[in-house]
Amino acid sequence: MRAVWLREFGDPEVLVPGPAPDPVPGPGQVLIEVAHTNLTFVETMFRATGFGPFPAAPPLIPGNGVGGVIAAVGADVEPDLVGRRVVSSTGGSGGYAERVVVDRGAPIEVPDGLPLDEAVAVLADGRTATMLVHAARLRRGERVLVEAAAGGVGSLLTQLATAAGAQVVAAAGGGRKVAVLRDRGLDPVVDYRQPGWTERVRAATGGVDMVFDGVGGQLARDAFDLLDPGGRMLSFGLASGAWADLPGDLAAARGVTLLRPSAGPAELRAFTEQALAEAAAGRLRPMIGQRFPLEQAADAHAAIESRATIGKTLLDIH
Template identity: 40%
Template sequence: MQAIVMTETGGPEVLVAREADRPRPGAGQVLVRAEAIPVLFPETKVRSGEFPFPAPLPAVFGFQAAGIVAELGDGVDPSLRGARVVASTSSFGAYAEYVAAEADSVTVIPDGLSTEQAAAALMPGSVTLALLDAARVGPGETVLVEAAATGIGSYLTRLCAAAGARVIGTAGGPEKARLAREHGAHAVIDHTAPDWTDQLTASLAGATIDVVFDSLGGDSLTPLLDVITPLRGRILSYGWLTGAPAQLTATDLILRGLTLTGCAGTAWLAEVAAQRPAALAAVADGRLVPVVDTVFPLAEAAEAHRRLEDRRALGAVLLRP
């Protein structure tokens, strides 16, 4: 079968198309014939070496794939044979024509939802629902969504607006600002502008922010601390597009009565995994609308990574075996 092998850590060029042995499902596993493979932003961090890769190299890369269950290992529910699913691998191996995964890691795709839509939506949708469950956004609250144009940010914008919150989004450039407004943002600030935090303060007109969904990390939160609602302001930090987690101290939070929830680690990933069926259900009923930016042939995985890292994608990037 064709697969994408990560030969070493480094730039996109370390992802190489090779022939590989077709995996066999072990006990409790399924074998999925992949039809759509999402390219996930955290995967670019793993490939670059910023996050550790969970296996010796070289190895088949990738962490999720959507397709049809072709084989079952011992002890697996027979009803899964032939089912359309999104499989989440326990470590790696998803950038391939066939993917072995634990049966309890697969999410069945609802009728009426295409395989591509499911592949595009599962990760951002499940993270979004876990974030909203932790944040408890209420009607009338003011919410700041960083990177509100695509992926998790776009879903947060849509669902917070639907919950009756006033949503202020940040986005990089006019095209992404337009998308953030289409997703329901009431105001959009360009976070690439040097004075973006001053623009944000002006747009608040004396009001404060109740919830911040932080995907930028670094020092982006520091100038916002005094415009977050004292005593009940909540910060949920789930990404670091700037290259580092949020640089805040306990003193920064305690003196203002703020809380910061770090959305990372094993327990957090378990919360996200539990939201996978609900995420696809939200797409099926129209509450979430996945947008596919580009579908690359599997052999062009390196180019797909470049598109994500260059911030050119205005939606999900998929690979097609």
């Protein structure tokens, strides 16, 4: 089968297309014929440095989230699963390929009416966004700042927070991303690459009650300063390359709660199913900003690292 190999850590060019043996499902496993593969920023960090909760010993086929059709099953697995449309985590590797084998309990069936590419776009990001909004316990009328609002998770967070009755301020880096967010009906939208962006947020809202931090670094600290006493902040990403550095004693002195959500496998599966159901109902719209064929996985990683991407990036396999 066609696949993309990571044989050493480094720049995007270390992702090299090449043949791989066809996987065969063993007892308790299923074989997925992959249509689309989900790409994440964390995968680019793993490719570059080995960072992240993935297998850490190349050579390997990267890729942790796929969508496709179950093509075969192993022993002790119901044969009527063949032909079902599913999304699935791969356990950390194997997704940049035409076929992948996973345990029977890993795939989640895609609801009728939801295209496979949209299902893959909400597999990881929708699960994350749903979990974060659940942890934030948003209340109607709260002022919510979403950083990296043009990203995969951020674009879904803006929708979920709006549906919860919050007043959403969307923050993104660069004029193109700001324009896309405005086209999707968000207001106010600020460009955090421009000087004085926090003053524009304060002028529009007077301050905020909740920050979803998808950037980290200094920008997270600037966003923290916008929080009123009693506010909450939840860091979920490090697009800047560094996590937010917010000491607990500083937060306590400001009367701000730093949220650190966690969830077990059963809860994560439930959040994924909830996100898929919302997408199937048309209430959650993933933003697929760019797509690459399998053989151009290196180009996809380079685009993500350049901060030029909008929404979700997919590899189209079939």
